[in-house]
Amino acid sequence: MGFMKKSLLCALFMLAAAATAWADAPSAGNKKVLMILLDGVRADAVLHGDMPTLHSLINGSWQKEYKAASTDAGMVVQDAPPHSAPNHVSMATGVTAVKHRVFTNGMTQKGKYKRYPHFLGRLANAFPEFKCGYFYVWKHAANILSFNDRVIYKRAGDPKMINEACEFLKNGDAAAVSINQPDYYGHKAQYYPRNPSYMMGLASVDRYIKQLLDTIVKRPNFAQEDWLITIAADHGGYHYRHGGRPDSGNMTTIPIVIVGKNVKQGMIKGTAYPQDIAVTILKYFGINTRKLDGRKLGDEVQNISCKPLKDDxxxxxxxxxxxxxxxxxxxxxxxxxxxxxxxxxxxxxxxxxxxxxxxxxxxxxxxxxxxxxxxxxxxxxxxxxxxxxxxxxxxxxxxxxxxxxxxxxxxxxxxxxxxxxxxxxxxxxxxxxxxxxxxxxxxxxxxxxxxxxxxxxxxxxxxxxxxxxxxxxxxxxxxxxxxxxxxxxxxxxxxxxxxxxxxxxxxxxxxxxxxxxxxxxxxxxxxxxxxxxxx
Missing domain, CATH: 2.60.120.200 (Jelly Rolls)
Structure with a gap:
């Protein structure tokens, strides 16, 4: 009898422990995510650009239940120059350059991805049923490893890459899409809002964003799904280049936008960085981010009070x-x-x-x-x-x-x-x-x-x-x-x-x-x- 009581108590204890573990475990539910990286987009160019889709996301009018926390004052990672590589990797992994060890272009293959994998790899590990895809133009992005064979990696030029990403999003669960076109025009014709070629590139970007979002909205269960959409640039530009100090202004001020059903509308409180993107996504799914550097965006906004000009x-x-x-x-x-x-x-x-x-x-x-x-x-x-x-x-x-x-x-x-x-x-x-x-x-x-x-x-x-x-x-x-x-x-x-x-x-x-x-x-x-x- 004593043995049976002990066995019953042990079983109850194990059930309670399992219930606790299940309660703490991440749950995808109806959550989905789309991360869009814009290569070489200055924040002030977005405000001048013909970008109705992005502007509708920012002002919270894209879809009825979706709001946006955004900033026109985002910053590149502060321990590396404003190059693509360190910021792409930070956006994917949630840590800054001193941890992922990618400090400049040409170093993506040296990143510490086993310790800090692409967030898509962590999602695939947490949710075996999840379909995850990474779509990009820049060839060095292939080196940002997820360490999960179920994460699809596909590279093509912007138009074809967007089409492939849209095909994936018809029934995919998590996608990262990196659009290259603005950076191409910046290097070719200068990174200025006054430059028609550069701004034409941004208009094309907006059409790509619309194409991706239209695919999501057409999903048969979109109304029941809970999407998190993040949009951020890796760097800006000045004249034909981007580099130098991480506080060099034109090259380092970037737009960052977080869109979701549970996101607060307004200006992101404090300063936002590329490493915040991966952390925002992982925390959204309940995945541990304790060892990462970023913070979750979208929970707090700080709208600046407008006072009469004479005040103070x-x-x-x-x-x-x-x-x-x-x-x-x-x-x-x-x-x-x-x-x-x-x-x-x-x-x-x-x-x-x-x-x-x-x-x-x-x-x-x-x-x-x-x-x-x-x-x-x-x-x-x-x-x-x-x-x-x-x-x-x-x-x-x-x-x-x-x-x-x-x-x-x-x-x-x-x-x-x-x-x-x-x-x-x-x-x-x-x-x-x-x-x-x-x-x-x-x-x-x-x-x-x-x-x-x-x-x-x-x-x-x-x-x-x-x-x-x-x-x-x-x-x-x-x-x-x-x-x-x-x-x-x-x-x-x-x-x-x-x-x-x-x-x-x-x-x-x-x-x-x-x-x-x-x-x-x-x-x-x-x-x-x-x-x-x-x-």
């Missing part, structure tokens, strides 16, 4: 009345798009009164905007406006630099507009660059409540470019004043000469959309003074 305005100068005096009184009155007066600096400097006593929201939230007309001939590192001691770029504060040759800008005769910001960790963000033109351009720098730092350029052609970075560690309060034409010491050796107008500073951050609104008003001759009067 610390200083504003339109130079219409009582124009400031500075070295040698080199002031010339001109017009800017209907503005009445601008200030011209000829190797002069002007200190903005009281600017050393700024009180910034959340410690480092701020917005700086101005218009500038910058001559072709300037000494290297000439500063338009700044409040940091540029003897050491890691010093606290910021400086907008009129003439710097960046990582990938090989033309030494055409330096661009850059941003230098000091950080808590003793490093600096060296951000740029925007191309210089002969006419008036709008520039803006902000760190908003989401911790996102935007550096924007409204060009005379009407295009509104931006680059972004994680601004949470930036230190803006330098205890030094802001100078126009100088750094925060007023003693920087490279003298700036040029024209500047409508300089404004707020003790709060703004969204990219708010900054673009200020730019569009300025293009129509409406300066901030008029906007404030009408606010």
């Amino acid at each position: 305005l610390a200083f504003y100068f339109d130079f219409d009345k009582n124009a400031p005096e500075f070295n040698q009184k080199t002031l010339i009155r001109e017009t800017l798009s209907g503005f009445s007066v601008s200030m011209t600096i000829k190797q002069g400097v002007w200190q903005i009164p009281g600017s050393e006593k700024l009180k910034l929201a959340n410690g480092n939230n701020f917005t700086l905007t101005f218009w500038a007309k910058i001559p072709k001939e300037l000494p290297a590192e000439a500063i338009i406006i700044g409040n940091k001691d540029m003897k050491n770029p890691a010093n606290p504060g910021l400086a907008v630099i009129a003439s710097r040759v960046g990582d990938e800008q090989k033309d030494k005769t055409a330096p661009g507009i850059c941003l230098s910001i000091g950080c808590q960790d003793g490093k600096s963000i060296e951000f740029g660059q925007f191309d210089r033109t002969d006419g008036w351009n709008f520039y803006a720098v902000t760190i908003n409540e989401n911790g996102t730092m935007y550096f924007c350029n409204g060009a005379e052609s009407g295009y509104f470019y931006h680059m972004a970075f994680d601004g949470s560690k930036a230190v803006i309060d330098s205890k030094l004043p802001f100078f126009i034409g100088q750094d925060g010491t007023g003693k920087h050796p490279a003298a700036f000469s040029g024209e500047i107008d409508d300089v404004a500073f707020w003790n709060r951050g703004m969204s990219r959309a708010e900054l673009q609104k200020i730019f569009e008003a300025g293009r129509k001759g409406k300066d901030i003074a008029r906007s404030l009067a009408e606010d």
Whole structure:
């Protein structure tokens, strides 16, 4: 009798343990996933592009039950250059380069895939009934191993590859699709939203995305299925290239979009990275991601509050009345798009009164905007406006630099507009660059409540470019004043000469959309003074 009791207790214990294990085990249920990688797509190009399908995903109007958490300020992996290989591998594995060991192109075959396999391999291991497929153009993608023979790998040119992916998606469960076309046009004709060839490539990408999504919607059980769709670029581009530092702006700011039935609509909270894609997918299916580097996206959003323009305005100068005096009184009155007066600096400097006593929201939230007309001939590192001691770029504060040759800008005769910001960790963000033109351009720098730092350029052609970075560690309060034409010491050796107008500073951050609104008003001759009067 005692033996029977012990046997019964043992059996009950085993059943309870099994039930617990089953409860903790991942379950696919009706969940499906489509991961789309866009090769060489700048975030600002998406906003300018003819991409109705992608835009419908972003604004949450694609399908009734589906919402999107997205960002136009995603970043490439931060421990490798903005090349395809490290970012493709991070997106597939959920770890950064220091773990997967793919630091640049030509290294994909050396990745640590046994330890960090392609997420499709992990899905195939967890769900033996799952049909998983990887579709790509770039030949080196074949080296990103899944270590599961049931994962289909197929390579072809974009049109054929998309057709094969669509055929698979008629009854497949998990697919990764890598579209190459934007990168091809970027290398061939330059990565710019103003470039028709590059933008034509993005329009083709949107049609490919529509083709994939239409296939999903036509599935007989689509209404009962729960799809997770992720879309992200591996890098951006500048001129004909992408490389250099992982904070080099044009090449490192990428779009990231997460779409699903249980995703919150809005701007992704914090900064998103390629490694977050694999982790988001694996966590969606309940698979352990403890050893991975990414975080799950889509659960939290941070929509930036839009306030009246006058709120938290610390200083504003339109130079219409009582124009400031500075070295040698080199002031010339001109017009800017209907503005009445601008200030011209000829190797002069002007200190903005009281600017050393700024009180910034959340410690480092701020917005700086101005218009500038910058001559072709300037000494290297000439500063338009700044409040940091540029003897050491890691010093606290910021400086907008009129003439710097960046990582990938090989033309030494055409330096661009850059941003230098000091950080808590003793490093600096060296951000740029925007191309210089002969006419008036709008520039803006902000760190908003989401911790996102935007550096924007409204060009005379009407295009509104931006680059972004994680601004949470930036230190803006330098205890030094802001100078126009100088750094925060007023003693920087490279003298700036040029024209500047409508300089404004707020003790709060703004969204990219708010900054673009200020730019569009300025293009129509409406300066901030008029906007404030009408606010």
